[in-house]
Amino acid sequence: MIPEALAQDALVSALADLATTAKFEFNELTIEIEPSKIVEAMRRLKGQLGFERLSTVTGVDRYPAEPRFEVVYHLQSVAGKKRLRLKARVTGVNPEIDSVTSVYSGADWYERETFDLMGIRFRNHPDLRRIMMPEEWDGHPLRKDYPITGTRY
Amino acid sequence: MLTETGNITGLEPTPEPDFEAPVKGTRTMVLNMGPQHPSTHGVLRLLLELDGETLLKAIPDIGFLHTGIEKEFEVKTYQQCVTLTDRIDYLAPLSNNLTYCLAAEKLLGLEIPEHAQWMRVMLTELTRLNSHLVWLATHAIDIGAMSVFLYCFREREEILRIFEMFSGQRMMTSYFRIGGLALPAPRGWQKRVKDFVDIFPERIDQYENLLTNNNIWIGRTKGVGYISLQDMLDLGVTGPMLRAAGLKIDARKDSPYSSYEKFDFEVPTRTENDVYARYLLRVEEMRQSHRIIRQALEGMPSGSHQADAPGVVVPDREKMKTQMESLIYHFKIVTEGFRVPEGEVYQAVESPRGEVGCYLVSDGTQKPYRVHWRGPSFGNLQCTSKLIEGTLIADVIASLGSMDFVLGDTDR
Numbered sequence: 001m002i003p004e005a006l007a008q009d010a011l012v013s014a015l016a017d018l019a020t021t022a023k024f025e026f027n028e029l030t031i032e033i034e035p036s037k038i039v040e041a042m043r044r045l046k047g048q049l050g051f052e053r054l055s056t057v058t059g060v061d062r063y064p065a066e067p068r069f070e071v072v073y074h075l076q077s078v079a080g081k082k083r084l085r086l087k088a089r090v091t092g093v094n095p096e097i098d099s100v101t102s103v104y105s106g107a108d109w110y111e112r113e114t115f116d117l118m119g120i121r122f123r124n125h126p127d128l129r130r131i132m133m134p135e136e137w138d139g140h141p142l143r144k145d146y147p148i149t150g151t152r153y
Numbered sequence: 154m155l156t157e158t159g160n161i162t163g164l165e166p167t168p169e170p171d172f173e174a175p176v177k178g179t180r181t182m183v184l185n186m187g188p189q190h191p192s193t194h195g196v197l198r199l200l201l202e203l204d205g206e207t208l209l210k211a212i213p214d215i216g217f218l219h220t221g222i223e224k225e226f227e228v229k230t231y232q233q234c235v236t237l238t239d240r241i242d243y244l245a246p247l248s249n250n251l252t253y254c255l256a257a258e259k260l261l262g263l264e265i266p267e268h269a270q271w272m273r274v275m276l277t278e279l280t281r282l283n284s285h286l287v288w289l290a291t292h293a294i295d296i297g298a299m300s301v302f303l304y305c306f307r308e309r310e311e312i313l314r315i316f317e318m319f320s321g322q323r324m325m326t327s328y329f330r331i332g333g334l335a336l337p338a339p340r341g342w343q344k345r346v347k348d349f350v351d352i353f354p355e356r357i358d359q360y361e362n363l364l365t366n367n368n369i370w371i372g373r374t375k376g377v378g379y380i381s382l383q384d385m386l387d388l389g390v391t392g393p394m395l396r397a398a399g400l401k402i403d404a405r406k407d408s409p410y411s412s413y414e415k416f417d418f419e420v421p422t423r424t425e426n427d428v429y430a431r432y433l434l435r436v437e438e439m440r441q442s443h444r445i446i447r448q449a450l451e452g453m454p455s456g457s458h459q460a461d462a463p464g465v466v467v468p469d470r471e472k473m474k475t476q477m478e479s480l481i482y483h484f485k486i487v488t489e490g491f492r493v494p495e496g497e498v499y500q501a502v503e504s505p506r507g508e509v510g511c512y513l514v515s516d517g518t519q520k521p522y523r524v525h526w527r528g529p530s531f532g533n534l535q536c537t538s539k540l541i542e543g544t545l546i547a548d549v550i551a552s553l554g555s556m557d558f559v560l561g562d563t564d565r
Contacts, residue, residue: 026259026498052386055501056532058525060514074499074512074527078386078400081407085499106389109535117223132219132564141224142523148228 011084014049015041028085035071035088035097042073042086042103051075051084054100057110059118063144068092069120073100090120099125117142181209186549188217194291194553195560199537206545213537218564226524230490231257231331232467234521239325241526242562244284247276247316248504250329253524255410256500256513257331260493261465268456269333270412275346275449276319276328277411278442282353283312284505284557285435285442289360292432292554296373301363308356311349318345332466333459343450350447357439364432374428378552380540382426388539389532392507394556397434398426404503416445428555435557465491490519504529506557526565530558 006012006022011029018037023030033041045051055074062068067089075084090097099122100107111122112131119140122128130137139146182203188196196217202210222241226234238253239246251273258265265273290305313323318339320328328335364370382398395402403420405413421437423430459466467486468479485491495517501510507529516522533556540556541549 025496028498030497053391054389055499055508055510056389056512056525056527058512060523072512072525074510076501078402078407083408083499083501085497104389105387106532106535108388109531110389113531130216132216141221146224148224 011049011082014044018044028083030085030087032087032089035090038071038073038086038088039098039100039103042100045075045084045086046103049077050080051077051082053078054104054106054110055083057100057107057114059114059120059142061118061142061144063092066092069095069118071097071114071120095120096123097121098123099128101125116140119143180204184546188214191295194558197534197553197558197560197563199549201546201549203546206547208541208544208546208549211538211541211549213534215531215534215560215563218560220565222565223524223526226521228520230519231493231521232486232490234524235330236325236327238526239327240561241528241565242504242506242509242530242559243324244287244559245280245504245506245509246324246326247273247280247328248502248509250327251277251411252500252502252504252509252511253513254329254331255502256498256511257493259498259500260496260513260515261331261462262494263332263460263462263465265333265411265460266456266458267412267454269458269460271449271453272334272338272458273329273411274413274416275446275453276316278445278449279312279315279346281442281505282439282446283309283316285439286312288435288505288554288557289432292557293364293370295550295554296370298364298367298370301360304356304359304363308349308353315342315345315349318342330459330466332462333457337458343453346446346450350443350450353443354440357436357443361436365436371429373548373551374432374555375425376427376429377544377548378428378431378540378555379426380536384539385536388536390507390536391529391532392503392505393431393434393438394507394533394536396420396422397430399424404501404508408501410500410502416448418442418445428551431555492517492519493521501527506530506559506562507533509562528559528562528565530560530562531565534558534563 002022012022015031018033018041019031020034021032053076055076058072060070069090071088073086099111111125114120115128116130116132117140184201184203186201187198198214200212201208222237225237235250238249241249286305286309290302293301316326317323320326385395399422401420401422406420418441421434423434463482468483472479473483493515495515497514499510499512501508509529510527512525513521514523541552
């Protein structure tokens with residue numbers, strides 16, 4: 001549910017049919033998008049709402065809560081001098097979300113990094129390989145159930 | 154085998170190797186450049202497919218310096234994490250300190266005294282000079298201009314001495330802490346900074362004398378390394394590369410932090426969008442940074458170097474020994490850290506390389522729940538393939554140098 005106070009916001013109302021909730025904290029706007037509609041949301045943000053840049057894509061592990069993962073996108077509108085955070089929640093079992101590389105090609109490495117370190121798969125990604133860890137590595141280091149010390153997972 | 158008479162026996166004449174008959178059409182060669190190549194400035198590996206001297210395809214391979222810094226953030230207390238940010242980018246430690254501290258202060262709702270804010274601005278700009286000087290030095294040496302290196306490192310040494318004076322460290326300063334600065338400014342800092350500020354413009358002229366009208370330099374850099382602005386925006390490039398393509402983008406102006414709005418400076422842009430333009434742009438940025446440092450030096454407000462936040466800022470020694478309450482705070486901060494309210498923030502700062510961003514998620518405990526570090530070099534390196542494909546192999550070095558990346562920042 002989108003809170004009343006934010007329903008009038010131009011960005012929130014433009015994405016209202018794709019969003020599940022929104023919040024405005026610490027002077028930053030966060031919109032939560034239904035995971036299946038993330039590409040559509042990005043297309044709208046880039047095409048109509050003037051967000052030229054995708055700053056970064058990353059993941060947050062909310063283990064043991066369910067849905068376990070948050071995929072977080074930070075966007076910037078250079079002309080509008082605005083920043084926006086999009087968020088999509090995906091499940092802990094077989095986490096998957098559509099890749100946004102078709103809209104912002106710069107998401108490529110960021111999604112690879114999120115896949116590598118967090119274990120979230122991006123559908124339709126052109127080249128989903130590990131980027132930081134060695135190819136044959138087991139496990140995803142940034143997950144909360146991955147140990148801090150030790151040499152083996 | 155040698156016989157007694159000194160003749161060699163037992164060696165069959167080597168048969169002529171069977172050369173493959175030349176294949177019709179072009180044959181390409183795959184060349185592995187790096188990770189131990191001096192012009193990759195760290196451990197970047199590039200797989201280059203060459204047709205003669207022309208580059209057909211380039212695949213960058215990163216991750217050799219991955220040290221799990223983002224994971225390490227999660228097991229350190231907020232104040233301890235400051236030291237991790239230095240190590241992400243060894244050329245711009247203070248920009249990174251600033252990014253992290255601003256993010257944490259946003260969550261804590263701390264008000265930083267003006268003196269500390271100005272001091273932060275001054276030192277961050279010195280960091281920019283430090284980084285640009287190392288960039289110019291190594292970029293020039295890559296292309297073959299040896300002497301520029303020595304001139305640049307002379308001034309860089311002076312900046313490192315200033316850092317040492319402030320924090321006791323030349324590179325991994327960790328001088329900015331959540332709530333202000335680690336220490337009050339040392340005695341005599343004004344003179345040290347003033348001496349530097351006074352000589353520096355003349356020194357920039359010296360570098361320019363060596364390069365700007367140098368025919369070899371122009372020949373190696375002009376018209377080299379073009380990539381369209383749209384491609385750069387799509388691929389997540391930030392900083393001087395975008396500004397050299399004509400886009401006025403600078404976090405210091407777009408979303409001012411740490412009282413940058415009180416300083417009078419320009420965001421230089423150029424339109425040629427080649428290696429030469431990036432060089433001119435960074436030189437101009439040095440002049441602008443110098444302007445900011447001079448303003449900070451001359452107008453430095455007096456006041457405390459730390460915010461008035463007893464539970465967050467470590468109390469000073471004198472108070473700790475005379476007041477019970479300060480002693481308790483000191484004990485608590487050092488042993489268990491302080492709690493940061495639940496929430497998430499993204500702080501963007503203009504580092505010498507572009508937008509450095511810190512996405513900080515707190516769950517209300519003493520340690521960050523998750524920190525994502527958006528290193529500018531990571532985004533910038535994504536455009537490598539687009540930037541160098543189709544060019545000559547000699548230009549690859551010039552193009553890579555003009556990107557100014559730090560691999561620690563890329564791999565984290």
